Structure formats: C-alpha cells, structure tokens
C-alpha cells in the first residue's frame with residue numbers, strides 16, 4: 001500500500017486548494033466558509049445566517065436552492081447525464097436556445113452555448129474575427145476593449161479587459177488590441193442617481209482609434225453596458241448610443257458583455273433592451289442558469305450567423321466549441337430558471353424595486369470616507385477613500401466587517417459592489433444598507 005493511501009484525510013485542512021482571485025495566505029489564517037444557502041441567505045460554517053447582497057457573484061438572480069431548479073437538475077441527471085454536442089444534439093438544448101432566442105432583443109436570435117463568462121467572451125471575439133474573414137474583410141483583426149473593463153480570464157478576455165492586475169503578469173497578451181477610456185468620472189458625476197449626465201463624448205475616442213488604425217483593420221468593440229468588476233459603473237447618458245453609431249458607421253461589430261447585466265439585473269431581460277441599443281453579439285453567463293450548473297452563451301445577430309453559414313453543407317462552419325457546450329444538466333437548470341423568471345416576473349420586480357434600492361444606497365452618502373455612490377437597476381457601487389499607502393485595505397476591512405455583521409458584499413480595491421438576488425424584499429434592502437453603513441463606520 002502506498003504511503004499516501006495510509007495518510008488520514010484532514011477535511012479541515014485548507015492547504016491543498018489554490019483559491020481563485022483570493023489572498024490565499026490571508027484567507028487560510030481567517031477563513032470564511034459557506035456551508036448552505038436558501039433564497040436570500042447563506043449559512044456560514046459557524047451557523048450564522050448571512051444575507052446575500054451580491055447574488056453569489058452577480059449570478060443567483062432567482063435566489064438560492066430554488067426547488068423547481070433543484071428538481072429539474074435532479075431529473076435530468078437521472079435521465080441523461082451527458083450528451084456530446086459536436087455533430088450530435090439533445091432536445092433540451094434546442095428548446096432552451098429557442099426560448100432564449102425569443103427573449104433576445106431585435107434579431108440577436110442565434111445562441112452558441114458555453115460554460116462561463118470567460119468562454120462566452122472568447123467565443124464572441126472569435127466569431128467576430130471569423131465573420132469578417134468569411135465576409136471578405138480579412139484585414140479586420142483588431143479588437144477594441146475599454147479601460148476598467150472585465151471580460152473574464154481567458155487570453156482574449158484579459159487582452160480586451162482593462163484591469164491592470166489581471167493583465168500585467170501574463171505576458172504580451174493578444175496583439176492588435178486597443179482600449180477606449182473608461183467612463184468613471186467622479187469629478188463630474190459623483191453621487192449620480194442612475195445613469196450619469198456626463199461622459200457620452202468618451203465614445204468618440206473610437207473615432208480617434210479608427211483614425212489611427214483605419215476601420216478596415218478593426219473587427220469589434222467589446223464593452224460591458226454597465227461595467228461591474230471595478231465597482232459598478234453605469235454608462236453616461238447617450239454613451240452606448242454613440243458607440244453603436246460609430247461602430248455602424250465603420251462596419252465594426254459591437255459586442256455587449258452582458259454576463260452580469262443579462263437576466264434582469266437592470267429590470268429588463270438584457271441591458272441592450274434597457275438602453276434600447278442593440279449590439280451585434282451579446283455574451284451571457286451567470287443568471288442564465290442562476291449559477292446552479294455552470295453555463296454561458298453568445299447571442300448573435302442573424303446576419304452575422306448567416307454570413308458564416310456558407311460553403312458546402314457538409315462543412316463545419318465554425319471550428320469552435322466546448323465538451324460541455326449545451327450540457328444537459330445546465331440546459332435543464334436554465335429552462336427551470338427561465339420559468340421562474342417568467343412566472344415570478346423577476347425582471348419586472350427588479351425594475352419596481354430599483355427606486356427603493358436607489359434611495360437606500362444613496363442614504364450611505366454621509367458615511368465616513370464615502371466618495372461616490374452609483375446605482376442602476378438592482379446594483380450599486382460605493383467608492384471609499386483609500387488609506388494612505390494602503391490601497392484596497394479599507395475596502396477589504398469593510399467587506400470583512402459586513403460579513404461578520406451578517407451581509408455579503410463584493411470588494412474591488414476600495415470600492416464595494418452590491419447586486420442582490422432579484423427576489424429581495426424591501427426590509428432586506430434596509431438590512432443590507434444598515435449593516436453596510438455599520439461596516440463602513442467600523443472600518444473607517
């Protein structure tokens with residue numbers, strides 16, 4: 001018998017796991033472990049109930065452990081656990097795609113399934129490049145992202161993304177990528193309620209990039225309609241419209257990364273619908289399956305899809321896909337999730353709650369060290385003044401205090417982000433704000 005087989009397993013040992021996006025050594029000294037979840041709450045390993053102010057990671061829009069979703073996953077696992085998606089299919093996947101296609105704004109009616117937001121982003125960038133090649137514009141290879149953008153962690157996503165720590169360790173990234181400036185203008189827009197007034201002109205930077213490289217070299221622009229990962233940045237009024245106009249003028253594809261805004265966060269199915277701006281491709285993940293089984297997808301406008309459906313009928317049109325694309329468990333989960341969104345009117349509910357949410361989050365304006373608050377739909381960002389020489393420390397301490405007091409929020413440097421499940425009640429909004437206010441004071 002090998003030595004390893006004789007070793008008893010210590011289930012309290014946190015050593016073996018390398019945690020993602022975490023300060024491993026700090027965490028393992030003072031861990032925060034979650035052991036259960038139901039509706040609006042987590043249960044921590046010490047038995048405490050934690051109110052979920054972040055829908056997990058912007059993903060559990062319908063609340064936790066919803067019975068119909070659990071049952072749909074259970075039934076699918078018992079009926080057919082896996083089916084290959086290459087040159088094969090299964091009905092649940094086609095049914096789900098048809099339902100999503102019906103929900104999609106305008107003619108974004110074709111859906112390519114992935115397993116995460118990062119995969120959705122890489123898929124969308126590849127579709128954009130392949131589209132131009134097949135459309136006879138093979139010189140269009142450049143991709144344009146935006147500073148402070150987050151598009152996951154694949155090489156495509158970090159190349160177009162604009163968060164320095166996600167980029168600086170990983171080499172030269174994709175060639176031919178340029179970035180628009182971000183739209184966070186606290187000097188002009190601090191404490192905006194909803195979309196900020198100033199900054200639409202920042203979209204005109206795309207004109208400068210076109211003048212520099214020529215439109216014939218640019219394949220696509222990718223932006224989050226509301227940037228989430230650096231503390232929630234709703235777009236200035238008119239900004240997305242302007243970006244759309246410039247992309248159309250130069251034949252550049254516009255990709256909206258709706259991984260956090262898709263499925264109700266802004267009170268509509270998609271941000272594209274909320275803003276009345278239609279991209280050419282739209283990436284989703286998270287809320288599509290309420291995060292129960294990993295799933296993502298790319299919505300594609302019909303003309304883009306049809307351009308790629310060329311050549312002989314037996315030719316594979318896009319050499320791209322994942323073993324788990326359209327995984328049966330994910331498809332079953334997502335179908336049950338869409339039922340809940342519809343029967344409980346959760347997108348509408350988010351829209352109805354958002355004025356209450358807005359008033360509640362802006363009541364934190366006078367808390368110590370708060371320099372900006374932003375909100376749109378059922379999400380908000382709060383900037384805290386950094387401690388001298390210790391960027392991020394105040395944000396981290398505030399997040400930990402909030403957790404100790406019973407609320408989960410997200411921290412990004414010295415910004416906090418909140419994005420509760422859409423099933424939240426008003427008294428739970430009050431509770432989040434009360435506790436976050438206390439946490440900000442205690443960490444000041």
Ligand SMILES: Cc1ncc(COP(=O)(O)O)c(C=O)c1O
Nearest residue numbers: 116117118150151152257259260
């Ligand atoms: C806008 C956006 N795009 C992409 C991603 C990456 O998603 P995933 O972590 O599922 O790969 C995220 C994750 O938060 C996101 O917010």
